[in-house]
Amino acid sequence: MTSIITNTAAISALATLRSINSHMETTQAHVSSGLKIANASDNASYWSIATTQRSDEKALSAVQDALGLGAAKTDTAYTGLKNTIDIITSIKAKLVTAREPGADKDKINKELVELKNQIMSTAQSSSFSGENWLYNTSSTAPGAKTMVGSFTRTASGVSIGTISYDTSNSVLIDTNNATRGALTKSVNGYTYNANGTAASTGTYFLINASSTTPATGSVVELTSATTNEQVEQMVSAVDTMLKGLTDSAANLGATNARIDLQNTFVKDLRDTITKGIGRLVDADMNEESTRLKALQTQQQLGIQALSIANSGPDSIMSLFRS
Numbered sequence: 001m002t003s004i005i006t007n008t009a010a011i012s013a014l015a016t017l018r019s020i021n022s023h024m025e026t027t028q029a030h031v032s033s034g035l036k037i038a039n040a041s042d043n044a045s046y047w048s049i050a051t052t053q054r055s056d057e058k059a060l061s062a063v064q065d066a067l068g069l070g071a072a073k074t075d076t077a078y079t080g081l082k083n084t085i086d087i088i089t090s091i092k093a094k095l096v097t098a099r100e101p102g103a104d105k106d107k108i109n110k111e112l113v114e115l116k117n118q119i120m121s122t123a124q125s126s127s128f129s130g131e132n133w134l135y136n137t138s139s140t141a142p143g144a145k146t147m148v149g150s151f152t153r154t155a156s157g158v159s160i161g162t163i164s165y166d167t168s169n170s171v172l173i174d175t176n177n178a179t180r181g182a183l184t185k186s187v188n189g190y191t192y193n194a195n196g197t198a199a200s201t202g203t204y205f206l207i208n209a210s211s212t213t214p215a216t217g218s219v220v221e222l223t224s225a226t227t228n229e230q231v232e233q234m235v236s237a238v239d240t241m242l243k244g245l246t247d248s249a250a251n252l253g254a255t256n257a258r259i260d261l262q263n264t265f266v267k268d269l270r271d272t273i274t275k276g277i278g279r280l281v282d283a284d285m286n287e288e289s290t291r292l293k294a295l296q297t298q299q300q301l302g303i304q305a306l307s308i309a310n311s312g313p314d315s316i317m318s319l320f321r322s
Helices: 008-033 044-098 105-125 228-281 285-320
Strands: 144-154 157-166 187-192 198-205
Touching: 008 285, 044 105, 044 144, 044 157, 044 228, 144 228, 157 228, 187 228, 198 228
Parallel strands: none
Antiparallel strands: 144 157, 187 198
16 A cells, blocks of 8 residues: 555665664764773673773782882892992901901901991982881881782672781891891801810991990901901801891892782783773774674665655656646
8 A cells, every 4th residue: 555644665764774873873982982892881791890800900000000119129128238248248358357467457447447337328328218128217126018919809809918028137227226237236256266166255246326225245346456366256247247138138039029020920910801801892893894884885775765765655646647
């Protein structure tokens, strides 16, 4: 039946064109944004997962920054500690030289004074972001320093992991309590008999920092009156200090290595999360561009079909022509 009131063909063509235009809008949005799921209405489940993972990725970015700060602190402390070890090695060599017959102990002591001044300068300078793990002026004893190391999401919630380092192992100089500094505290030094047994003992400390609570014993220094026995005791005490600092540097280096490993892991984890989010919500631009081209062709055909459907009633006019 042909009707001039209801154009069924035009209605059908218009519905088809509306559908094509709707798909075109969706595809154009995918192309312009690069996302196939940009809003919760696109896919509530995937959108929720992607939003949570983006939040976690930003948290991991903050963790990576914190690890960088922690690495800078440990690097600074390690650099100062390693430089101090080199200086103390020189001090030990100077003391061994002082043991030689005829050595000018007063002149050697002048060198020791300058070396100890350099240690003091190194310890004071080994500071980063207001933290110094080698030089303590606080009445509070040096303790563990924690650095943010991880961010973890579990079924029960989220948690932040930390990496700790006990600075009591690395403090060289303590101006409040000398017993807390590796170079300001008292250390026993020995002389040995030919059979390797201790013959005499002396107590020494390397740096006199005028601590509120001073160390017992004598500072490592030379005068013309210093006996060979005392020099040997000083060498023994300095060597003990050197061993302690070597252990501290090893522990600090291990902490620094762990921070580097964790930093690499967090970086890789962030990349993995970003890839995972992309698989969920990113648009396949090859597919979307192909679909857009097809929809543009369908739109042109739809417009043509609607034009033909609208021209249908015009043919009825020919029936009334004489």
